[in-house]
Amino acid sequence: MTNRLAVPFHHPLLRTLWRNSWVLGVWLLLFGLLIWYSTLIPVFGPFQIASITKNSLPLVYLAIGQAIIVVAGGIDLSLGALLLLSNVVAARCMEGQPAGVVAAIGVALVAAMALLNAFTGLLIHRSGVPDIVVTLATSYIWSGLALWILPSPGGGTAPEMRWLFTGSPSGIGGSYWPPLLMILVPGMLVALWARNTRPGLTLYAAGSNRTAAQLAGLDVRRAKILAYALGGSMAAAAGLATVAITGTGDPRFAVGASATLNSVAAVVLGGIALTGGVGNLFSVVATGVTLIMLNPILIAMGVNSNNAQVLQGVLIAGVMMVGGLSTFLRERRS
Amino acid sequence: MKSSTARKQKNHTRQPQSWLAENPLVSLFVVFLALFLLTGAVQPNFLSINGVRNTLLQAAPLGILAAAQTALMLTGGIDLSVAMIATGAAYVAANQSPNGAGVALLAGTLVGLLIGSVNGVGVALFRVNPLIMTLAMSGILLGLFTAWTQTVLAGSTQMAPFIKLLGGGAWMGSVPYSVLVWGGVTLLVFWLFRRSGWGRLLYAIGDNERAVRLAGVRVWQVRLSAYMLSGMLAAIAGMLLGGRTGAVDLQLAGAFLLPSVAAAVIGGTSIFGGVGGYTGTILGALILSVLNSLLTFLNVGQAIQQMVYGSIVLALAWGYASLMRRSGS
Numbered sequence: 181m182t183n184r185l186a187v188p189f190h191h192p193l194l195r196t197l198w199r200n201s202w203v204l205g206v207w208l209l210l211f212g213l214l215i216w217y218s219t220l221i222p223v224f225g226p227f228q229i230a231s232i233t234k235n236s237l238p239l240v241y242l243a244i245g246q247a248i249i250v251v252a253g254g255i256d257l258s259l260g261a262l263l264l265l266s267n268v269v270a271a272r273c274m275e276g277q278p279a280g281v282v283a284a285i286g287v288a289l290v291a292a293m294a295l296l297n298a299f300t301g302l303l304i305h306r307s308g309v310p311d312i313v314v315t316l317a318t319s320y321i322w323s324g325l326a327l328w329i330l331p332s333p334g335g336g337t338a339p340e341m342r343w344l345f346t347g348s349p350s351g352i353g354g355s356y357w358p359p360l361l362m363i364l365v366p367g368m369l370v371a372l373w374a375r376n377t378r379p380g381l382t383l384y385a386a387g388s389n390r391t392a393a394q395l396a397g398l399d400v401r402r403a404k405i406l407a408y409a410l411g412g413s414m415a416a417a418a419g420l421a422t423v424a425i426t427g428t429g430d431p432r433f434a435v436g437a438s439a440t441l442n443s444v445a446a447v448v449l450g451g452i453a454l455t456g457g458v459g460n461l462f463s464v465v466a467t468g469v470t471l472i473m474l475n476p477i478l479i480a481m482g483v484n485s486n487n488a489q490v491l492q493g494v495l496i497a498g499v500m501m502v503g504g505l506s507t508f509l510r511e512r513r514s
Numbered sequence: 515m516k517s518s519t520a521r522k523q524k525n526h527t528r529q530p531q532s533w534l535a536e537n538p539l540v541s542l543f544v545v546f547l548a549l550f551l552l553t554g555a556v557q558p559n560f561l562s563i564n565g566v567r568n569t570l571l572q573a574a575p576l577g578i579l580a581a582a583q584t585a586l587m588l589t590g591g592i593d594l595s596v597a598m599i600a601t602g603a604a605y606v607a608a609n610q611s612p613n614g615a616g617v618a619l620l621a622g623t624l625v626g627l628l629i630g631s632v633n634g635v636g637v638a639l640f641r642v643n644p645l646i647m648t649l650a651m652s653g654i655l656l657g658l659f660t661a662w663t664q665t666v667l668a669g670s671t672q673m674a675p676f677i678k679l680l681g682g683g684a685w686m687g688s689v690p691y692s693v694l695v696w697g698g699v700t701l702l703v704f705w706l707f708r709r710s711g712w713g714r715l716l717y718a719i720g721d722n723e724r725a726v727r728l729a730g731v732r733v734w735q736v737r738l739s740a741y742m743l744s745g746m747l748a749a750i751a752g753m754l755l756g757g758r759t760g761a762v763d764l765q766l767a768g769a770f771l772l773p774s775v776a777a778a779v780i781g782g783t784s785i786f787g788g789v790g791g792y793t794g795t796i797l798g799a800l801i802l803s804v805l806n807s808l809l810t811f812l813n814v815g816q817a818i819q820q821m822v823y824g825s826i827v828l829a830l831a832w833g834y835a836s837l838m839r840r841s842g843s
Contacts, residue, residue, distance in 0.1 A: 307832040308839060310785045316772060317831065320824025328817035433820070441649055448646050489657030497636055497650040504641030 202451035203463040210466040213473055220480040230356035232473055233363050234346045237421040238263065240363055240468035242439055243446035244370055245414030247464045250447050251374065252407035253387035253456030254311040258300065259415045260440030261322035262293055264431055266419025268326045271335025271429025279340040286341065290416040296322075297412025301405040319440070326431045335429040345424035363465060366417070370410075371462035383407050388457025445496050446471055535840045538782055542797040545830065549801060553808040560807065567690060571682075571758070573803035574696040575600075577796055578751040579770055580777035581703050582744035584795045587778055588707075588716040589737060590723070590787030591637060591644040593744045596774055598655035599629050600752025600767035605659060607677060607753045608670045608762045615676030622753045623746055629655065630745015631738070638737035659764060671761045673753075681757020692754045699747065703792045706743075716740060720787020773802050780830045782838070801830070 197204065214232075218224035242259050249256045266289050274282045304314045339349035345362055348354025374380035385393040386403040394400045418439070423429060449467040452459030471492065478488035534541050550569070554561035560568075579596050586593050607622035629651065636647040659667070673681070684690045707713040715736045718726045727733050751770075756762045777798035783790025805826060809819040 303828075308835045309828075309831045312785055313776075313779045313831050314828060316775065317824045317828035320772070320820045320827070324817045324820030324822075324824065327820065328815075331817070441653075444645065445649065448643065454643050454645065484661065486657045486661035489660075490654050491657075493650040493652075493654035493657065497642060497647055497654075500642040500646055500650075501636060501640035505639075 200460060203460045206450060206463045206466040210470050213470060217477050226356050227353055230347050230354060230359060233356060233359040234425055236469040236472040237345055237359060237363055238418040239442050239472055240465050241414045241418035241421060242443040243464040243468040244367055245411035246443040246447045247452050247461050249407045249411040250452050250454060251387050251459060252383040252404050256315045256411050257312060257440050258315040258319035258322055259411060259443055260436035261319040262412055262415035263419045263439050264326040264436040265322045266293055266416040267422045268330035268429035268431050270420055270423040272330050274338060275336035277338060279338050282338040282341050286420050290413045293416035294409040294413040298405050298409035301408030305401050305404060323433050323436050330429050330431045333428050333430045336427055337423050342424045345421045351425060351427055367462055367465035371460060374461050384457050442471055449499055535837045538834060538837050539794055546797055546801045549804045553804055557811040569803055570693045571690045573799045574692040575751040575755045576770055576773055576777060576803060577696050577799040578699050578747050579774035580795045580799050581699055581792060582747040583774045584778045584783050584792055585740050586744050587783045587785055588720045588787055588790060589740055590720045593648045595648040595652040596748040597767040597771035598652045599626050599745055599748040601764060602655055602659050603749030604752040604756030604762045604766055605667050608673050609667050611674035615674040618674050623749050626745040626749025627742055630742040634738035634741030638734035673756050673760055677753055677757040678760050681754045707792055717788055776827045777802055782834055
């Protein structure tokens with residue numbers, strides 16, 4: 181553990197770079213992939229940028245939410261189900277409503293999901309049942325509720341809402357600025373908040389060593405509940421983005437389950453340790469987009485979509501293996 | 515150690531509540547019995563030999579998958595690819611069915627062993643977090659088998675008659691063969707966990723991996739073999755499932771993934787390792803199967819079914835945790 185924290189450089193700039201090397205690495209990887217992708221397809225312009233950013237939005241939001249919870253020492257397998265719930269409630273209530281009402285519903289949803297998941301966090305604390313088990317159970321409850329609210333795909337939303345997340349009132353084409361800002365701004369704000377404010381640092385402290393944080397006078401319980409609340413609100417945002425992109429609500433269990441799994445994958449690839457307390461939240465924005473981009477890249481290369489899924493799995497396992505092998509070799513030597 | 519046994523005896527004579535906390539399996543059995551009787555109240559036909567047989571038939575594949583999960587959870591691991599391993603093994607068994615049931619069963623089991631080994635190498639040697647390794651493996655398998663169902667495995671959806679008999683048939687018309695297979699797996703798992711040195715190492719690694727390594731154990735070998743066992747058990751469960759339905763598709767075992775984890779957790783196996791056993795898991799699998807029957811009989815629709823299922827899993831896990839805390843404090 182001490183090896184990870186040792187900094188081999190003394191110049192302040194180099195030291196900052198070294199400390200954030202994983203964030204830099206994943207962003208460089210993303211830009212490399214983007215450049216490579218642009219050479220693979222005949223036309224690479226605003227349409228492709230808009231398409232990649234808007235399609236990444238739900239996963240990136242979910243991954244940011246997951247990252248906050250993981251940093252605070254938890255893990256939430258119900259985020260995908262919360263995405264479903266937010267998606268179907270939005271689709272059901274927003275259809276045919278004017279922009280003002282739609283905005284109010286959106287804000288109310290984000291707040292309600294934050295409360296709902298804060299309750300989950302409280303439940304984890306009170307029951308003493310591991311996070312993974314509680315959230316596994318609540319994932320059933322929320323996706324059942326979603327199915328109850330909207331038994332089959334349907335519903336809709338306002339054009340203004342679609343413009344906000346996709347850059348076009350119809351969800352197709354349009355400007356790439358709205359989705360690009362929607363993807364970068366929340367990620368940056370959350371990352372800065374977590375690293376520079378007292379409550380944010382409390383999350384890191386609680387995740388890295390719960391007992392030490394408590395003995396240092398921090399309210400560990402409140403930190404964890406706060407992390408779950410933020411995770412819930414990000415899942416609500418992901419559901420809103422989904423309804424804006426697809427124009428409908430979709431209550432299928434499998435959609436939520438695969439979204440949860442992808443969010444965990446994005447978090448791990450982003451260098452955030454599942455043991456808690458380690459990692460920069462901004463890197464999950466890059467890994468979330470990367471995971472979404474792999475598919476079109478592999479398809480542009482002529483790989484069929486099933487093999488694309490295989491390669492995605494191999495990539496995730498491969499990246500983790502490279503990191504793990506060095507630990508193993510070090511242990512063998514000592 | 516001495517003081518805790520002394521306290522145990524004192525509690526034993528004083529409060530029945532503490533006795534329950536010392537023997538959580540009894541309360542689990544009471545929950546199972548209550549659910550079973552409740553189901554009988556909803557559907558009177560359920561309270562018969564036939565009802566018991568159906569419950570066991572439903573629980574057998576889940577119980578075997580949960581055995582795999584229990585073995586890994588004891589080491590602090592988890593296998594989220596069991597459902598895809600099971601489906602893949604069933605596909606390969608169906609593909610080999612024209613060559614005879616023996617070849618088919620062997621091929622299916624080998625698939626499980628192979629995938630389990632890859633998982634094991636990733637987790638034990640390359641130190642990949644088990645959640646991520648098996649998640650990635652699940653994605654890889656889904657992609658591979660989706661592609662293969664259109665090429666090398668195309669058309670192989672029918673199981674050999676013997677495997678169908680094994681999955682859905684009954685011995686002398688009364689005891690389902692799949693329950694006999696589950697019984698065999700149970701005996702093997704009990705022997706491994708309780709009597710073999712390997713089983714003791716599973717518990718030891720989950721409790722304190724560093725101490726085990728310093729004691730001279732090659733931890734990676736134990737972990738690797740645990741994942742191999744898990745893969746094989748998942749393959750067996752998959753072939754039983756495929757035999758029961760008679761035909762194989764990609765969704766064959768998907769619905770069993772989360773219940774396999776839930777069964778082990780309800781049964782008192784800690785997800786962090788070192789604590790638990792297979793008896794509780796068996797009760798967990800039975801409870802979840804009866805719950806499934808109950809919700810099917812009530813005909814409430816999938817939405818309510820999911821909500822009730824989630825709430826009960828949560829309530830049972832909470833109840834178990836608070837029982838254990840009371841006995842621990």
